[in-house]
Amino acid sequence: MVLTSKQKEELNGAILxxxxxxxxxxxxxxxxxxxTTELDPKKKGLLEKKWTSVIRLQKKVLDLEAKVAQLEEELNSGGRAGGGARRGKEDALPRPPEKHxxxxxxxxxxxVKFHPTFSLLVSASEDATMKVWDFESGEFERTLKGHTNxxxxxxxxxxxxxxxxxxxxxxxxxWDFQTYDCLKTLHGHDHNVSCVKFLPSGDQLVSSSRDKSIKVWDASTGYCTKTLLGHEDWVRKVIVSEDSSCIASCSNDQTIKTWNxxxxxxxxTFREHTHVVECLAFSPANIVEIPGSLLSTPDGKSKVKVGAGGNLVGQCGYLATGxxxxxxxxxxxxxxxxxxTYIGHDNWVRAVRFxxxxxxxxxxxxxxxxxxxxIAQGRCIKTINEAHSHFISCLDFCIQNPHIATGGVDDVIKIWKLG
Incomplete structure (x- = not known):
């Protein structure tokens, strides 16, 4: 860098x-x-001022570069919808930092599970307790105890x-969620019960277990009405379609099964994963057309297909598995x-949600x-890095008041606002 005579004189005076x-x-x-420079009172403290201003400018440049990178990511990966229009509330995505x-x-x-009506969230932990939170305010409400593991x-x-x-x-x-009393305890599984889901009607529920079985229960009596067998190892998760026409399960045996x-x-039975299948989710009825799908019609609606044995399985649409x-x-x-097949995570995929x-x-x-x-592009459009300080184990989506909740091995729950 070449300095002018005046700049050299000023620099020498500042150094002196x-x-x-x-x-x-x-x-x-x-x-x-x-x-041949002499001390000049006008140069008092000039070098320190120049030096600190350079550091401040360097920090400002770094901050601006980070902001530009963030804006470019949002622009290229979901900050704007097709045609340059901004996203509306209905398709808003989680954004950092976390709200609570x-x-x-x-x-x-x-x-973690959002209440379907109130601004409440319930978390379940390895510490054998469940906690109720107000996810809007971030306030703790109460602890539910009863399980021994x-x-x-x-x-x-x-x-x-x-x-x-x-x-x-x-x-x-x-549990009665108005009085927080335990109404019934259901016995029948022979090992760790890993998942439980209500049917949309609310009068039945299904569960999956390390005992390799899926059980169907009558909610009013607490009796097991059906046991589904077929997996060869721990059944990690079970989910129910919106119309209750079928359920799906995933297992340590690396398969996914759908059931009448x-x-x-x-x-x-689906067999393409090469390790334990940890999680799964049914698609919503309004899912966009997926490239390569045979179900799509010109009007964008799904056809109902008849599977083996005359079972209607097209009603369930699509399934995501992690x-x-x-x-x-x-x-x-x-x-x-x-x-x-979506590739991008660097470790186990623990939860998926449409x-x-x-x-x-x-x-x-x-x-x-x-x-x-x-889904239409088949690629990752947004990543929130270091969302937790340890493994992230669970995820839920609040539809009524768009937020997501995540829970981790770091013992904390985080609430993320969508925007």
């Missing part, structure tokens, strides 16, 4: 003032001889009057084909990230 202020006497004399960090559990979080999963009936919980203590408990709930028969093989797969249930708008899929992983996938 700095040497004099610092008490470097011998250096001052030598510097004077070589530069909820602390109080003494062990990792296994499940890790609480693995929780679910509400459609009105939110009753809550079900399941545990490594081999039981399922039904009325007949108790396995409809189909695995310890670090991938997410999208399946066409009527044909049994894998339509897409966005209610039907355009996106959300996932969380042991790589500590939350990812958003564009």
């Amino acid at each position: 003032d700095y040497l004099e202020t610092s008490g470097y006497k011998s250096s001052i004399e030598e510097f004077k001889k070589e530069t 960090t909820l602390t109080g559990h003494r062990n990792c979080i296994n499940s 890790a609480v693995q999963d929780i679910d509400f009936d459609k009105n939110g009057n009753m809550m079900a919980s399941c545990s490594a203590d081999l039981t399922i408990k039904l 709930l009325v007949k108790g028969e396995c409809l189909s 695995s310890r093989d670090k991938t997410i797969k999208i399946w066409e249930l009527a044909t049994g084909r894998c339509l897409a 966005h209610p708008c039907g355009k996106f899929l959300l996932s969380v992983s042991d790589d500590k990230t939350i990812r958003v996938w564009d």
